[in-house]
Amino acid sequence: GAVVSQHPSRVICKSGTSVKIECRSLDFQATTMFWYRQFPKQSLMLMATSNEGSKATYEQGVEKDKFLINHASLTLSTLTVTSAHPEDSSFYICSARDLGWYNEQFFGPGTRLTVL
Amino acid sequence: TQLLEQSPQFLSIQEGENLTVYCNSSSVFSSLQWYRQEPGEGPVLLVTVVTGGEVKKLKRLTFQFGDARKDSSLHITAAQPGDTGLYLCAGVISNFGNEKLTFGTGTRLTIIP
Numbered sequence: 159g160a161v162v163s164q165h166p167s168r169v170i171c172k173s174g175t176s177v178k179i180e181c182r183s184l185d186f187q188a189t190t191m192f193w194y195r196q197f198p199k200q201s202l203m204l205m206a207t208s209n210e211g212s213k214a215t216y217e218q219g220v221e222k223d224k225f226l227i228n229h230a231s232l233t234l235s236t237l238t239v240t241s242a243h244p245e246d247s248s249f250y251i252c253s254a255r256d257l258g259w260y261n262e263q264f265f266g267p268g269t270r271l272t273v274l
Numbered sequence: 275t276q277l278l279e280q281s282p283q284f285l286s287i288q289e290g291e292n293l294t295v296y297c298n299s300s301s302v303f304s305s306l307q308w309y310r311q312e313p314g315e316g317p318v319l320l321v322t323v324v325t326g327g328e329v330k331k332l333k334r335l336t337f338q339f340g341d342a343r344k345d346s347s348l349h350i351t352a353a354q355p356g357d358t359g360l361y362l363c364a365g366v367i368s369n370f371g372n373e374k375l376t377f378g379t380g381t382r383l384t385i386i387p
Contacts, residue, residue: 162316164316192374192375194377199382200379200380201362201377201378201379201380202317202362202377203377204374204375204376204377207374249314251316251317253316253375255373262319262322263319263375265316265317265318266316267314267315267316268314268315268316270314
């Protein structure tokens with residue numbers, strides 16, 4: 159199957175700083191990537207859909223100025239958590255859709271963000 | 275907002291026993307997927323069911339999609355410790371060629387050796 163990587167896997171930052179998370183499709187091109195958020199012992203919640211070359215589509219209740227998404231190439235999408243606060247601490251997971259695999263989404267290993 | 279409720283939320287059983295996890299919604303989905311997630315990792319796709327009433331088997335796991343495409347079940351036969359994990363169902367919503375996943379509430383399964 160297709161491989162999706164995320165970097166970093168873990169990040170700890172101080173409140174008020176910004177953190178960038180990268181999501182890469184390693185062996186396929188992804189016109190669409192998705193960003194999810196998962197709180198401890200909870201399910202995944204879709205935050206936004208990232209389309210290469212266009213603006214991301216955010217789900218209801220997700221602040222687009224808080225969570226900046228850039229999908230500059232067919233293999234890379236970035237999520238920047240701006241002015242992070244402790245309540246932003248979570249597990250962030252991206253997925254990438256490979257149209258050659260019947261629209262299946264392949265998930266990255268996740269990034270654990272801890273804001274102090 | 276489409277909600278997918280899974281039951282039970284937590285399940286702890288002895289190795290060798292059988293179990294069933296349910297995924298229910300009031301919404302109709304074009305297809306439904308089941309994932310397993312290990313701690314600190316992303317979810318891994320187990321199966322996709324597309325047709326109402328469809329049954330798919332993956333070794334000891336049997337997946338069924340409801341006739342109305344609103345619900346699904348996962349049955350595990352003779353559970354093993356390696357089956358331990360978070361099981362997530364996800365409904366697929368198609369919108370003008372764009373597909374989004376709505377994840378269920380999750381079932382945390384622990385198999386006791």
